[in-house]
Amino acid sequence: MPLATKRASVWPVVAVLALGVALPFLLSGGFQLRIAMLIWIFAILSMGFNLLYGYTGQISMGQQGFYAVGAYAFALLQIKLGLSPVLAFAGAVAICAVLGLIVAYPLLRLRTHYLAMATLGFGLILNGVANRWIDFTGGTAGLTVPPLTWGGEALGRTGIYYVVLAIAGVVFLLHDFIARSHVGRALQAIRDDETAAAALGVPVRRYKLRIFVLAAAIAAVAGCCFSVVSLRVDPSLGEFHILVSMLTIAVVGGLGTRFGPLIGAAIVTILPQLLLQFGAAETLIYGAFIVLFLLFIPHGLAGLVENVRWTRKSAAPARTAATNVLEVKG
Amino acid sequence: MNVPLLNVSGATRRFGGLVAVNEVSFEIGPGQVCGLIGPNGAGKSTMFDLITGVRPLSSGSIHFMGRDVTQEPAHSRSPMGMSRTFQIVRLFPGMSVLENVLMGFQPKFPDGVIRSLFGIGRLGGQERDARQRAYEILDFVGLADRAGDRIDELTLGQLRLVDIGRAMAASPRFLMLDEPAAGLNDAETNNLAEMLARLKADGLSMLLVEHDIDFIMNACDKIVVMDRGTKIADDIPARVRTNDAVIAAYIGKRAHDAQH
Secondary structure (H helix, E strand, C coil), X not given: CXXXXXXXXXXXXXXXHHHHHHHHHHCCCHHHHHHHHHHHHXXXXXXXXXXXXXXXXXXXXXXXXXXXXXXXXXXXXXXXXXXCHHHHHHHHHHHHHHHXXXXXXXXXXXXXXXXXXXXXXXXXXXXXXXXHCHHHHCHHHCEECCCCEECCEECCHHHHHHHHHHHHHHHHHHHHHHHHCHHHHHHHHHHHCHHHHHHCCCCHHHHHHHHHHHHHHHHHHHHHHHHHHHCEECHHHHCHHHHHHHHHHHHHHCCCCCCHHHHHHHHHHHHHHHHHHHHHHHHHHHXXXXXXXXXXCCCHHHHHHCHHHHHHXXXXXXXXXXHHHHHHHC | CXXXXXXXXXXXXXXXXXXXXXXXXXXXXXXXXXXXXXXXXCCHHHHHHHHHCCCCCCEEEEEECCEECCCCCHHHCHHHCEEECCCCCCCCCCCEHHHHHHHCCHHHCCCHHHHHHHCHHHHHHHHHHHHHHHHHHHHHCCCHHHCCCEHHHCCHHHHHHHHHHHHHCCCCCEEEEECCCXXXXXXXXXXXXXXXXXXXXXXXXXXXXXXXXXXXHHHCCEEEEEECCEEEEEECHHHHHCCHHHHHHHHCCCHHHHHC
């Protein structure tokens, strides 16, 4: 089956966002709206991971760390410095971007599982800080985040939903712009073959740094959104289950695809709720579901939807690994 | 030719105690096609890596169009007009044939996300032009009907042509080809030779590293011969063919005498 030769259109994204706008009118009750907000938040987090790992091939197992730092910074900038939510949001994203740069600079010379281990270590350090620096982070109890207000009154659930949707929409459009443009092609080139990418004028190291910083900033955006929704930040934000959710979303949705993060986030958020009726068997069924996905749809649902493009991806990492060996041997 | 297109001067590359390329100097003029040959282990591939910027020189210099590019990283050479192909085809397996060729236009697009967003109004037109040109290039190499195919659906000969097309997309002044005929059958080799001749007729300068002596004798204006890291000949093909040192290096007879 031939791959698309036409440039991808922005209209599917616009349609999805229009559905997002209509969602509060279609859903019944606050619980469903809360699920919808969680979907958008996980979609944001996963889009950063998708750009970094799916498109550029640089794995980071520390995204939950940036997610937590973003959420904590958003809370602390308001509590300790009395900043407005908008300024606290900008500050939290900026802090994570700078932190991302500091982490990426030494770590991005590593590849594959070495990079995974190093970034995982970064995540674990941050989690330790959140748990033990009790005076600053509130320890395991966490911090209470001041609610968003509008005209002196606390913003209602629907209002908060639209705030989250607006932010998610911007991230979604940015993610999609990168995925469809020459920038996305350059990132895929880096993922597939760094030497060839450099020969074609792609500044490989600079692009890897930039995308790592962007992914960290996007994780911070997701963290801020979570604080706004839950009104509480605690160390569980930076824990393993966030990373596992992100990886599950990648598997279910499809890495390196335009809609994988959103589709994956929707399924990973909704499915456990649907399985609750099975009681104790829920985890078992959920686990079996993930295994079936890995066996039969290894490139995710978006991979199925966006034609066969992803089926090539399995060859790419092996090829990169072989190239590395050659480079080391000189 | 007053200013040579490429000037390699005293290029040396050591790997620990091994001198892979030793004080090699040569020039390539505008419009010239230069071959780089030598027996296995002569240092051709290392020389090629030095010119493409994949490896740094231990000493010596390389000038391109009068400009010192010795310290330039590999990724800044394509925008200057130096494009290359790979011996072991290194196309991007995650992309279609067309997208692979589109990658050749990368330096013409805005650099990075922020600059691209500022230039978003012009981006659509740029992308359209690049796609148009990419189709023309695929047409030139005879693969227009394979634009949407995946890389693993093509033969080695076709992959080489896509690789050359991708290099051509950058509108190079100078094209460096690393063993373009390796692994090709006779028909594919002839097709390749005919295509390189057309590029040469358009005034493109080239450097060919090649094992196939007949291929290189026909394609080149001049040939640089290396043996054990040093240059042993630099002449027109007809005279290289009868050069004693070259024959000694290839046949092995009197190799020691030729060296000293």
